[in-house]
Amino acid sequence: MAWVAAALVALLYPIPFERSGYIYYETVGFLVLLNAMLGIGWNIIGGWAGQFDFGPNIFFAIGAYTAALLFIHLGWNAWLGLLGAVVVSVVICAVVTYPVTRLRGHYFAIATVAMWMIAQPIGATWELINGSRGLFIPVAAGGGFAHGMLTMEFAGRGKGLGFYYLALLLFALTLWGARAVERSKLGFYFRAVRDDQEGAEGIGIDSRLYKVIARCLMAAVFAAGGVLYGFWALAVFPDQVLEVNWNILPMMAVVVGGLGRLGGAVLGSIILIPISQLMTATLGAGPLAGRGIDIIIYGAVIMLIAGWRPNGLLSLPWQRWAGRLLGRAPAQPAKG
């Protein structure tokens, strides 16, 4: 029941803003959905497989660049480009990740950071992708909504709305895919590796293989996100797509919401991004602009949430609260 309501809200969210002309809020929605999607992807390796992956943004970058190159040089439509981006990203992920699955825990974490650190100068200097000058995606303006949905080419007025729905579509696909994985053999095996790697090997699970698979699934999601971002930004710059935020933000969203649970990524994104946007808009502008007051408060809020609910906000008794709000007496103690 809650799902249907949430779906309706998600579908209808931009309409009032479209009417009133406050396109900015559609963009906020876009960012929330993009981060929620990335969070779901990261949750596969971080929440389910329990591996510390702090460098997923290399696949975000690979996705963005692949689709951009395919569009610019071969004229491939964005969706085809997305397919290509996912394939390239997964292949690269498999190749670079398998060797480092020898490393456990924190050592693996630093290896993922290492990949990111190595990607940065490559991104800044590689001629094929124009290095730090960036790749521009020349998109034709003037197509309608339907055309935009089919090609990810939105320009001008319809951009906010169009990308919101594109993000919603990709988010929904990712969520659906993740649920399927969660219920499959993969989901079981990932969590077994997380809970007790040697014990998992003792019942025949090749832990290295499944760590790679989990990471590749994440890479696929991040690649898709990168494609979406690239066509939204209309350009791909190395320091933008390899920015530290694409590493931390999805992870923070998942942790804030509740690690390991699909709803966590969504809840976390819904909370974190609007807060940061709100801060920037109110405290980051006007007389206090440039002094970083907004980020100070944002940091304080994060610390408060972390200290108050270290297991994520999903662990709050939402059902009980909803029940009370709707006038129902609490039937039984909330579970979990």
Next chain:
Amino acid sequence: MTLFLQAVADGLQMGLLYALVAVGLTIIWGLMEMINFAHGEFMMLGMFGAWGLSVSLGWDPLVSMVPLAVIMYGVGVLVYRLLMRRVQRGEIFTQIFATVGLFFFIQNGVVALFTSDYRFVNKSLLTGLSGANITLGDVRIGVPLLVGGLIALALFLILYLLIDRTDFGLALQATAEDRDAAMLVGIRPQRMYAVAWGLGTALVAVAGVILANFFAVYPQAGLSFTILAYAIVALGGFGSILGTLMAALLVGVVQSVTAAYFPPAFKDAFVFGSYILIGLFRPQGLFGRF
């Protein structure tokens, strides 16, 4: 060849300073396995402390090192007691989340108070020595950086002896290895964690004080050191303080040699590439115990 040797010499000196930046993290992360995204921010606070005291009271950083260490020790303990102790109840990822918040808070707090302008410590013992060199063959070793490095080394060794040779250090290691067992022999883990945070913070702040003699002081100075510190601790191996020293020296040398022959943007890429290479052969770092 001279270029190479010079680069190695420069790298070793930087490495000593890196060792001091990293050793605080060795205690907090390498031993106690707590993640602190804001590690470099404490270093930056040390830098600002040194600059501030130098400009307002004329204190030499080597002098203000002592009160700043004490203050930052207190800050570390405070951070643990107020924030990290609660966060420990959750997943380890929550620690990243919490310290990211700390990172934003501290960095932008400093921006708000001091703006992002670059500041410099102009009058100090070490800056006064600038230009003095020791020459070994064709290799020139700048005295200020050498002295800074030696101070860092001395502090590092004091800490090593503290952790390795004293009862207190043993208690710390015991808590790191098996918290419940430590409790059974009367060690209070909470106290150990608080002290670890205090020590770790104080040490990295002192590193910042020394670095303020050589580098620009600005709010964003921390993050790159944070990332490098993590690489150094992991490369050296968890649980090994001497490993951190070795790794720091190696990192300093790799950076320096890389910068001598390649575009400087690749400095860190080579460091991290070395990490992966070494990790493939020694999955627990150079000297890791666990």
Next chain:
Amino acid sequence: MPPLLQVESCTKRFGGLVANRDVSLVIEPGEIVGLIGPNGAGKTTLFNCISGALHPDEGRIRLDGADISHARLERVCRLGIARTWQVVRSFGRMTALENVMCGALRRTNRVGPARARALELMAFTGLAGKEDTPAAGLTLADKKRLEITRALATAPRLLLLDEAMSGLTPIETAAAVELVRRIHRELGLAICVVEHVMEVVMPLSHRVIVLDHGEKLTEGPPAEVARDERVITAYLGDRYRARA
């Protein structure tokens, strides 16, 4: 027909300590073999070498004639050897049923059949009713039972039980022994049991192998071994030194 498992001159060192020295043994399909010996005899190390958690420094381990001396843990399981661990292991954050399903998924790729098999096995081993309990919340006896169930779900031909009875009360121990008997009777697999408790091992095993200080001391039917003077000396604490 070759024996199911052949251990040929297995030697395993940890630095200066020789945990297993030149140990040879054979396990036939369908038999229950007890592996006993005082603490430090090298029993768990031998299990680790057989199951692939460790690899022998010298010697060979063969399953159905094929050399598995250097096969990794998961491959050995796929080839048909399942084990439990000296310190009980479980996937703490998953339910008991999910734990067993992980084992069952070794033999099928689909979650539905895996769940059915897991339910079946849990009923068989006496864990019915505890399917939805998080594994971390089970009692020790149930955790051990779960570990065995999970191992059974991988459809092994040889089951290695490493001190499966340790830490159990006498009643729990009797139940565990009954379970092992039932497993053997109805599933017909070979079982190798490492145990300290003589009252458990002797009645259960067809054959007993004795290790002491890393070497095989003797083997034979339980009654014979129990009367063997060297075995008695080894257990009663007189230092028994094997000639090199």
